[in-house]
Amino acid sequence: MECIIYTAALFIHTVLTIFCSVSFKQAYIRNCGAHRIEIGHQMFVMRRLESVAEAVVLGDSKDERLRILKERLNAIVLPTTFKLPLSPHLNAST
Numbered sequence: 001m002e003c004i005i006y007t008a009a010l011f012i013h014t015v016l017t018i019f020c021s022v023s024f025k026q027a028y029i030r031n032c033g034a035h036r037i038e039i040g041h042q043m044f045v046m047r048r049l050e051s052v053a054e055a056v057v058l059g060d061s062k063d064e065r066l067r068i069l070k071e072r073l074n075a076i077v078l079p080t081t082f083k084l085p086l087s088p089h090l091n092a093s094t
Helices: 002-019 022-031 035-057 062-075
Strands: 081-083 091-093
Touching (some): 035 062, 035 081
């Protein structure tokens, strides 16, 4: 029984190592077809939102952070609809 558990654990570790490697991720992005466009949109939106978050953190006071947040969110251009990598079931729109 211990041999089966060890073999299963080793198999799971090997699969996770393969799937989490950078080369696998790159291969997936290259070959995922239409899903590639959606992933690209998600990356685009996330980069924009991350830049807003980085700017907000630099604010000294709560009022300044809120002002920066509003200015930056109004300034960025987002697609009319998009999905964030939080849940594939959630759609956002501007």
